[in-house]
Amino acid sequence: MRGILKALAVLVVLGGAAAGSVFFGLFERSVVTRAVDQPLSPDEMKRLAARGAYIATAADCYACHTAKDGAPWAGGLPFETPFGTIYATNISPHREMGIGNWTRAEFHRAVRDGVGRGGVHLYPAMPYASYRLMTEADVDAVYAYLMTREPMAVPNRPNALGFPFNIRQSLTFWNLVNLSAKTDIAVAGRSALWNRGRYVVDALGHCGECHTPRNLMQGMEPSAYLRGAVIEGIEAPGITKPGLIAMGFDPVSLARFMKTGLSAQGSMTNQMFEVVHFSTQYMSDDDLNAMSAYLFDLDTVPDTATPPPSPAPVEVPQAVASAGRATYLNLCAGCHGSAGEGIPHVAVPMATNASLRLVNARNFLHTTLNGIPAQSFPGLERMQPMPGFADKLDDRAVADLANWMRARWGGRTPDVTPEAVAAMRHRGH
16 A cells, blocks of 8 residues: 555656646747847848738738727737637837837747747737748748837736636646647648648638637647637638538639628628738738638639539428518518529628528527628728617527528528527527
8 A cells, every 4th residue: 555655646746747847838849940039130120021011911910919999009909718808919019018129039939939028928819829830031021010010008908817827827738739849831742822822821811710629728629620610609610622612612702702801602790801801801812812722722723713503402391481481571682682692782692691501500690680780891892781680580580580591592401499599699699
């Protein structure tokens, strides 16, 4: 017995030593080279800033680091997580409240390692697990660009996280599990277009941060890469090749959708509307085509669009069909058309709408209950506001409407129940 107790004691000590080693960062793996210890010259900063403006736009830095109606680059945007609320930080070049005193090397470590000035660990709401794949040159360019912005004297908001999640040093455990030491993601034998697309999707655009489900530690689940996830009650759909085809996209229409935010599949809404508004509309056609090539696993992108076939309608019970169709004609057809064709500049079509083709009806139900505000898109395009019908339709009516529309235009077997609608109504999403 005494021998067993000694063995257990040894195991406890070793386990504690191992945990302590991780906690104090002995196993942290930096991908930042010593080359960035050398400051950039004023001429280099000036030369890099113009390119940095494009890289920062492609990486969507502004959208996350600018609060609604807040000062540009001054942070304050809240991110709701299962562990509490995290607020984006001030990355303007203000010397006290922003990053104006940060060195080139400190900026690189924050972006690629998730460790800020003074060894302070960043929360992975900042997508450094993806930015880790950025090249040294691109990080330099963003650094140079940010240092040309106007300094904003806006203090950082404290995060609202409970114990133990408020202990930043504990992120060494998260980093050990979720950060890869591999940063060269180019694949030999694939075209330059495909490899550029992978870099834009995985590094700059950090698409996986929203479109890949999370594990228990809230790290991206590699085995379900880009297969879709739920964020604040809204589904970020799968954007693998099968997922995109199921929604009705082809390589040409996807690139156009990322540029304009509008397509036969509908309009960008929720967080993706902001992505288009602040980022993808300004990206080059070459980069958008590269993204499309990578997501569709092509080495070249065809010149013309070839939409995939529409799903075949599915039979629904007569009572459901009658009730759903009546609700549609009474409340929806005025804007979306009696045949779901939509009205240009007013409302998107429903006959080809991606939300009706998704396996889960979550996004359609959310929109039906809560509506969508008026939205302005690139090229002076605009969609009128859609009212929510939470106060006009009961749970059965919403379920019948969803089942009829999804069966007719989405090819989905009717599986929406009044209970599912009630649950979403109760949650507000």
